[in-house]
Structure formats: C-alpha cells, structure tokens
Amino acid sequence: MQASATPASPAPPFTPRRIQAGSWRVTALSDGYFRLDGGAMWGVVPKNLWATLTPPWPDNTIRMALRPFLAERGVHKVVIEVGVGQRWEEKWQRIYGLEPTTTLEQSLRACGVDPREITHVVASHCHWDHIGAAVVERGGELAPLFPNARHFAPKIEIAMAKKPGHARKGSYRAEDIEPIERAGLLSAYEGEFEVLPGLVAHQLGGHSDGVSVIVLDGDSSDPAAPGAIFWADVVPTTHHIQPPYIMAYDIDVVRSFEQRSAWLERAVERRWTGLFYHDETRAFGRIERDGKRYKLVEIEGAA
Numbered sequence: 549m550q551a552s553a554t555p556a557s558p559a560p561p562f563t564p565r566r567i568q569a570g571s572w573r574v575t576a577l578s579d580g581y582f583r584l585d586g587g588a589m590w591g592v593v594p595k596n597l598w599a600t601l602t603p604p605w606p607d608n609t610i611r612m613a614l615r616p617f618l619a620e621r622g623v624h625k626v627v628i629e630v631g632v633g634q635r636w637e638e639k640w641q642r643i644y645g646l647e648p649t650t651t652l653e654q655s656l657r658a659c660g661v662d663p664r665e666i667t668h669v670v671a672s673h674c675h676w677d678h679i680g681a682a683v684v685e686r687g688g689e690l691a692p693l694f695p696n697a698r699h700f701a702p703k704i705e706i707a708m709a710k711k712p713g714h715a716r717k718g719s720y721r722a723e724d725i726e727p728i729e730r731a732g733l734l735s736a737y738e739g740e741f742e743v744l745p746g747l748v749a750h751q752l753g754g755h756s757d758g759v760s761v762i763v764l765d766g767d768s769s770d771p772a773a774p775g776a777i778f779w780a781d782v783v784p785t786t787h788h789i790q791p792p793y794i795m796a797y798d799i800d801v802v803r804s805f806e807q808r809s810a811w812l813e814r815a816v817e818r819r820w821t822g823l824f825y826h827d828e829t830r831a832f833g834r835i836e837r838d839g840k841r842y843k844l845v846e847i848e849g850a851a
C-alpha cells in the first residue's frame with residue numbers, strides 16, 4: 549500500500565464536549581477523521597493564505613473531523629448529522645485518508661447512550677461524508693444504525709442520492725438512504741422545517757442543491773445558553789468564516805456567497821454558538837464582527 553502522507557500529528561482522542569443551547573444539551577460526538585485536498589476545501593483562496601490556517605500534509609490534503617452532534621431535551625435524543633460510517637473499501641479508505649479513531653456508535657456509547665434510544669436523526673444534506681454512518685452492515689444486510697429514530701433529510705438531497713448517472717453522483721450513494729427508506733424511517737423536508745419545537749432546519753442550497761443549517765432554540769434569551777447553529781458544509785470549519793471562503797465543491801458559488809453572508813450576519817446578531825462538523829480541533833465557536841471581516845470567539849470550557 550502506498551502511503552499518501554505521513555501523519556502531521558496523531559488524531560486527537562475522543563472526549564465528549566458539551567454546551568447548553570437554550571433548552572438543548574448539545575454534545576459533540578465523533579465518527580473519526582478524513583482528509584480532502586486543501587485546494588478543493590479552499591476554492592479560490594490562495595494557498596499561501598489557507599496554508600497558514602489549515603496546514604496541509606505532504607500530499608496537500610488537510611485533516612478534517614467527521615463530527616455529529618447529539619441534542620438532548622426531555623425524552624428527545626436527536627443526532628444531527630451522522631458521519632462517514634464504516635462501509636468503505638480499502639481503496640477509498642486510502643484515497644480519503646479515513647481515520648476511524650472512533651465511530652459514531654462508540655462515541656454515543658461513551659456518552660452513555662444506546663443507538664436504540666435515538667428518537668430523531670437530522671441530515672443537512674446527503675453527501676456520503678455526512679450520512680454514511682446512518683446505515684450499518686449486519687450479517688451481510690444493510691440496516692439503519694438507529695432502528696427507532698425518524699430520519700429527516702432534504703427532499704432534493706434524497707432524490708440526488710437515489711438518482712444514478714448525474715454530474716454530482718460522486719458525492720452520493722443510494723445505499724446510504726435506501727435501507728432507511730425501506731425500514732419506513734425516512735422523512736423528506738423542504739424549505740424551513742421544524743423537526744421539533746426549537747429545532748429547525750433551514751434549506752439554503754449553494755454547497756449542494758439542498759444543504760441546510762439546523763438552528764437550535766434560535767430565539768433563546770438566556771445569555772448563558774444562547775441558541776446554536778449547526779453549520780454543516782455552509783461553514784465547514786471555524787477557518788471558513790469569511791463569506792468568500794467558499795469550497796471548490798460548492799455547486800452554486802453565487803448562492804453560497806449570498807447565503808453565507810446572510811447567515812453569518814444572523815449568527816453574529818443572535819450570538820448563536822456555531823457547531824462545526826469538519827473543523828479538526830474545534831467543535832464549538834461563536835462568530836463576531838471584526839471591522840469588515842468576521843472573527844471567531846472561543847467558547848469557554850468547550851474547545
């Protein structure tokens with residue numbers, strides 16, 4: 549096997565980190581790490597700029613987290629985004645530098661939660677690095693990891709995943725969705741959609757046709773527990789918080805710029821805690837204005 553790179557540093561071990569977002573207790577989970585080309589992650593941003601923010605490995609990739617979140621309130625246990633999952637042949641594990649330092653299931657169990665207790669799963673979009681972990685292989689059969697959960701995904705993203713032969717096919721796999729649908733556990737959403745009171749998906753598009761952000765208690769007036777926003781791939785890391793820092797993967801750059809500009813400003817105004825899926829080290833962070841730019845404010849005790 550040809551090693552694609554020597555590790556820049558060992559991937560950090562999983563330790564659950566937690567914040568309060570309004571009425572929701574939010575825990576950062578982990579489905580390990582993977583690596584994508586730094587140039588693709590940074591689009592038109594010059595390398596001499598992005599390399600200082602996310603130093604590349606010798607093969608020009610950057611390591612990124614696969615970081616689902618658990619939102620708990622009363623009887624509801626909601627998994628927001630699930631991760632890349634285990635169903636990867638060795639070839640693809642190598643190409644994408646998959647590092648299964650832990651799995652979604654292991655990180656949940658480390659928090660004392662059994663997969664059967666999960667009541668809802670919410671996906672921002674259906675790219676394989678975001679929904680692969682919803683389906684596991686058991687005795688040669690594909691089955692939902694969360695057999696008692698209602699799974700929500702954007703309608704157009706479900707259609708993309710199930711439709712073969714289109715230009716965006718490389719980002720989707722039908723087998724990430726179909727076992728959930730066969731089990732009768734799949735619900736499609738569109739536009740602005742309330743999964744539960746105080747847990748609302750907003751479909752934005754830009755990165756993909758239906759990519760959505762998930763807002764938790766966005767109207768919270770508790771200064772100790774402001775609302776939160778799960779950024780998905782709209783703002784993939786805490787380094788991508790300037791509106792023009794758009795990934796080369798985004799299918800509609802103009803829409804991305806408009807949506808990112810509007811929602812970054814909204815997050816600043818409402819003092820929302822950002823939940824970051826792909827940031828290598830930070831799960832949480834708040835965004836503030838810094839003149840014409842934005843800056844990240846660390847969340848105390850959360851890292």
Ligand SMILES: [Zn+2]
Nearest residue numbers: 675677678781
């Ligand atoms: Zn992604």
